[in-house]
Amino acid sequence: MAEYQTHPYDVLVIGAGGAGLRAAIEAAGSGVRVGVVCKSLLGKAHTVMAEGGVAAALGNVDDRDNWKVHFSDTMRGGQYLNNWRMAELHAKEAPARVRELEAWGALFDRTKDGRILQRNFGGHRYPRLAHVGDRTGLEMIRTLQDHGIHSGMEVHMECTVLKLLLDGGRIAGAFGYDREKGHFMHWPAKAVILATGGIGRAFKITSNSWEYTGDGHALAYEAGAELVDMEFVQFHPTGMVWPISVRGILVTEGVRGEGGVLRNSEGKRFMFEDIPDLYKAQTADNEAEGWSYTQGDKNARRPPELLTRDHVARCINREVKAGRGSPHGGVFLDIAWIKQHIPNAAEHIKRKLPSMYHQFKQLAEIDITKEPMEVGPTTHYMMGGVRVDGDTQMSTVPGLFAAGEVGAGLHGANRLGGNSLSDLIVFGKRAGEYAAIFAKQNMPVSANAAQIQAAVDEALAPFERGAQGENPYQIQYQLQESMQDLVGIVRVESEMQEALGIVDMLRERAMRSGVAGHRQYNNGWHTAMDLKNLLIVSEAITRAAVLRKESRGAQFRDDYPDKDPEWGKYNNVVRRGVDGEMLVEPQPIPAMPAELKTVIEEMK
Amino acid sequence: MAQALFRIWRGDAGGGGFQDYTTTIDPGMVVLDAVHRIQAEQAPDLAVRWNCKAGKCGSCSAEINGVPKLMCMTRLSEVNLDKPVIIEPMHAFPSIRDLVTDVSWNFRVKKTIKKFTPRHPDEEDGTWRMQQVDVDRVQEFRKCIECFLCQDVCHVLREHHMHEEFIGPRFLVYAAALEMHPLDTVDRVADLKKKHGIGYCNITTCCRQVCPESITITENAIIPLKERVVDAYFDPLKKFFHIL
Numbered sequence: 080m081a082e083y084q085t086h087p088y089d090v091l092v093i094g095a096g097g098a099g100l101r102a103a104i105e106a107a108g109s110g111v112r113v114g115v116v117c118k119s120l121l122g123k124a125h126t127v128m129a130e131g132g133v134a135a136a137l138g139n140v141d142d143r144d145n146w147k148v149h150f151s152d153t154m155r156g157g158q159y160l161n162n163w164r165m166a167e168l169h170a171k172e173a174p175a176r177v178r179e180l181e182a183w184g185a186l187f188d189r190t191k192d193g194r195i196l197q198r199n200f201g202g203h204r205y206p207r208l209a210h211v212g213d214r215t216g217l218e219m220i221r222t223l224q225d226h227g228i229h230s231g232m233e234v235h236m237e238c239t240v241l242k243l244l245l246d247g248g249r250i251a252g253a254f255g256y257d258r259e260k261g262h263f264m265h266w267p268a269k270a271v272i273l274a275t276g277g278i279g280r281a282f283k284i285t286s287n288s289w290e291y292t293g294d295g296h297a298l299a300y301e302a303g304a305e306l307v308d309m310e311f312v313q314f315h316p317t318g319m320v321w322p323i324s325v326r327g328i329l330v331t332e333g334v335r336g337e338g339g340v341l342r343n344s345e346g347k348r349f350m351f352e353d354i355p356d357l358y359k360a361q362t363a364d365n366e367a368e369g370w371s372y373t374q375g376d377k378n379a380r381r382p383p384e385l386l387t388r389d390h391v392a393r394c395i396n397r398e399v400k401a402g403r404g405s406p407h408g409g410v411f412l413d414i415a416w417i418k419q420h421i422p423n424a425a426e427h428i429k430r431k432l433p434s435m436y437h438q439f440k441q442l443a444e445i446d447i448t449k450e451p452m453e454v455g456p457t458t459h460y461m462m463g464g465v466r467v468d469g470d471t472q473m474s475t476v477p478g479l480f481a482a483g484e485v486g487a488g489l490h491g492a493n494r495l496g497g498n499s500l501s502d503l504i505v506f507g508k509r510a511g512e513y514a515a516i517f518a519k520q521n522m523p524v525s526a527n528a529a530q531i532q533a534a535v536d537e538a539l540a541p542f543e544r545g546a547q548g549e550n551p552y553q554i555q556y557q558l559q560e561s562m563q564d565l566v567g568i569v570r571v572e573s574e575m576q577e578a579l580g581i582v583d584m585l586r587e588r589a590m591r592s593g594v595a596g597h598r599q600y601n602n603g604w605h606t607a608m609d610l611k612n613l614l615i616v617s618e619a620i621t622r623a624a625v626l627r628k629e630s631r632g633a634q635f636r637d638d639y640p641d642k643d644p645e646w647g648k649y650n651n652v653v654r655r656g657v658d659g660e661m662l663v664e665p666q667p668i669p670a671m672p673a674e675l676k677t678v679i680e681e682m683k
Numbered sequence: 684m685a686q687a688l689f690r691i692w693r694g695d696a697g698g699g700g701f702q703d704y705t706t707t708i709d710p711g712m713v714v715l716d717a718v719h720r721i722q723a724e725q726a727p728d729l730a731v732r733w734n735c736k737a738g739k740c741g742s743c744s745a746e747i748n749g750v751p752k753l754m755c756m757t758r759l760s761e762v763n764l765d766k767p768v769i770i771e772p773m774h775a776f777p778s779i780r781d782l783v784t785d786v787s788w789n790f791r792v793k794k795t796i797k798k799f800t801p802r803h804p805d806e807e808d809g810t811w812r813m814q815q816v817d818v819d820r821v822q823e824f825r826k827c828i829e830c831f832l833c834q835d836v837c838h839v840l841r842e843h844h845m846h847e848e849f850i851g852p853r854f855l856v857y858a859a860a861l862e863m864h865p866l867d868t869v870d871r872v873a874d875l876k877k878k879h880g881i882g883y884c885n886i887t888t889c890c891r892q893v894c895p896e897s898i899t900i901t902e903n904a905i906i907p908l909k910e911r912v913v914d915a916y917f918d919p920l921k922k923f924f925h926i927l
Binding site: 119120121122123124125127128178181182183184186188189192193194195211212214217218221225226228229234236259288289290321322323324325328329434437438441442443546550551552553556594595596597599600601602603604606 | 695709710711712713716722723727728729730731732733734735736737738739740741742756758779780781783785786787790793794798799801804809810811812813814815818821822825826827828829861864866867
């Protein structure tokens with residue numbers, strides 16, 4: 080029998096980014112015993128990378144803003160595939176969640192009258208993003224961390240979860256290992272909240288760190304939960320393209336919010352040439368109006384650089400393919416040009432975008448106050464994830480909840496910038512609240528030993544194969560290359576079928592992966608353990624993308640370049656079949672209540 | 684293809700030594716890229732801690748040619764590649780394996796500092812009013828990414844191992860951010876003197892020099908805190924009146 084440590088909880092939270100910490104704070108506050116498991120050290124989750132801000136209709140900068148506008152913006156951005164209940168709750172509750180952060184010590188930038196300052200962002204009609212320069216995510220995670228450590232939660236840092244445990248149909252905890260020592264860990268729990276973030280590591284060019292291997296997506300799938308909207312992967316339009324080693328690292332949309340413009344190699348602002356009909360009425364058709372908008376002119380319409388991310392990413396892709404790209408295969412993002420309009424532009428840029436200034440200066444030897452940046456699309460965010468109930472965040476498996484990026488529904492076919500940080504706190508809180516209630520209302524559960532033994536055997540197999548086995552890093556690289564080339568920004572059936580073949584082949588190879596050495600902080604072993612999750616999400620993304628025979632939001636299909644109104648009535652749902660095969664099927668979107676329909680009509 | 688030699692410390696709490704690895708170098712690479720290349724091609728079980736690769740999370744702290752730095756923000760073009768590049772784990776913390784150290788002490792220390800406690804909201808809707816100028820100085824401290832390089836270089840911790848008596852520069856910055864927060868109401872001055880050992884710091888500014896976020900740790904955080912301690916405990920006038 081395998082040796083392991085046991086730490087029982089009422090509620091177990093997997094992941095310690097914004098959603099996980101907010102969930103843990105809420106659950107601990109209601110008096111249940113809460114454990115938090117995270118793959119890295121506390122405070123290092125990807126939330127720290129969020130730059131631009133947190134979207135909430137506070138109306139501090141433009142008092143025309145309110146939840147109805149935010150709701151309609153979110154639905155329009157998501158091309159109406161969103162879970163409308165989540166979009167409604169999100170728009171209504173985000174302001175209270177942001178104010179709560181201030182009560183816990185967060186220090187947002189201020190308006191002249193001393194309130195929380197808000198900035199413009201793509202797809203948001205009014206200035207809506209509360210921010211701290213361009214390090215809003217750091218402010219948020221540190222606030223939650225510093226508040227959370229006094230809330231009674233117990234944190235298990237640098238632990239990876241291998242398997243969710245079940246008792247009958249109910250969740251019964253999780254099993255995994257601690258990365259530092261390699262000890263196996265058993266966390267029995269009456270309720271489990273997945274807050275594991277995204278899947279960026281399935282692609283070669285990504286803004287995500289090593290952690291984002293779709294663990295929560297795969298764990299939920301294996302436990303029998305449904306996934307939804309898996310075809311929708313957001314490629315952020317502006318990632319760094321040079322030097323090669325930082326390719327993919329995020330360049331905040333805040334650069335464009337502050338007046339930055341996109342140009343091709345001919346110096347042309349190409350975004351003016353392709354404004355989708357859905358956005359024509361609210362987009363500037365000349366440079367002067369676009370500039371006025373970024374400077375707070377309430378009567379001006381936004382510049383086309385601030386169209387939704389999916390669209391901007393495709394335009395950049397088109398310019399590069401047409402031979403009008405920058406020297407390293409991107410386009411130019413220029414903020415330095417604002418010196419034509421404002422005095423002390425260099426100081427202004429450094430104050431508004433300090434970490435962008437620092438990042439380019441240090442990693443690319445480029446002074447963004449003087450020269451343009453080179454940028455290109457990077458895999459950034461997963462709209463798809465665990466299918467949850469909009470109010471409680473519970474999945475289709477009783478006792479299993481999901482919040483943040485791993486949960487799906489709020490963003491539909493495409494997420495607006497700034498809606499992720501607000502997603503974390505709105506639905507993190509809800510997941511924590513309802514998981515605690517579930518734990519209080521339900522009897523104890525216990526997982527049988529066979530489930531644990533199976534997880535242990537699977538985890539130790541790579542050591543038995545040793546160094547002669549397949550190199551796990553090389554399998555991961557090949558998967559990333561294939562997904563990038565075959566299931567990326569522009570998709571086509573034949574290439575996606577090829578990708579499915581490669582995923583099958585890599586799964587075989589992953590079964591033969593081997594690692595040398597012992598279990599103590601062994602990165603090779605960790606990589607081998609992550610492969611299974613990456614393969615599951617890659618297959619789910621590809622199968623859902625093949626099935627959706629249209630272009631909508633983040634999915635663009637070369638063989639079906641138009642939006643099909645019929646497909647606008649369905650979400651693709653992925654689940655595991657009885658024989659372990661992956662099933663994907665379209666399911667109708669529930670009808671929207673009349674009052675929400677009216678809101679959307681009013682805001683058109 | 685250019686090549687470079689990396690001399691990486693490998694071992695664990697029981698001891699270890701340097702091992703040499705030669706790998707190819709591309710333009711624009713940082714030290715962490717070289718470590719990853721070595722890991723993927725030659726030493727799959729080489730232990731290294733990292734996350735964001737953009738200087739924002741503070742995970743990949745190490746000592747490069749003897750200087751505490753973030754591996755992800757150290758470009759190979761600024762390192763002399765004619766000689767072996769020496770990469771070691773931080774010295775102020777116990778070794779776990781290879782470049783990974785046990786930094787859990789820092790997380791325990793933070794819990795001992797009294798938490799943020801705001802004054803009553805200024806407005807009926809539960810919000811506060813603060814001016815940007817009042818927020819600026821605390822925002823500098825809140826840039827901290829908790830890489831713990833300042834703790835690593837601090838001689839009180841590194842040479843004298845006073846982890847039980849002294850919280851180190853990181854947590855003096857943290858305490859300063861709370862003490863100078865426009866809304867906070869708690870007094871931490873007594874703790875700083877008696878529990879957190881602020882008196883051990885003799886302001887050699889080593890911490891400020893290694894901070895990747897360029898926080899003016901000593902001048903803006905520690906010295907003002909020391910002044911508050913002096914005001915509270917060593918003011919001769921106060922002492923005089925006390926005797927009277």
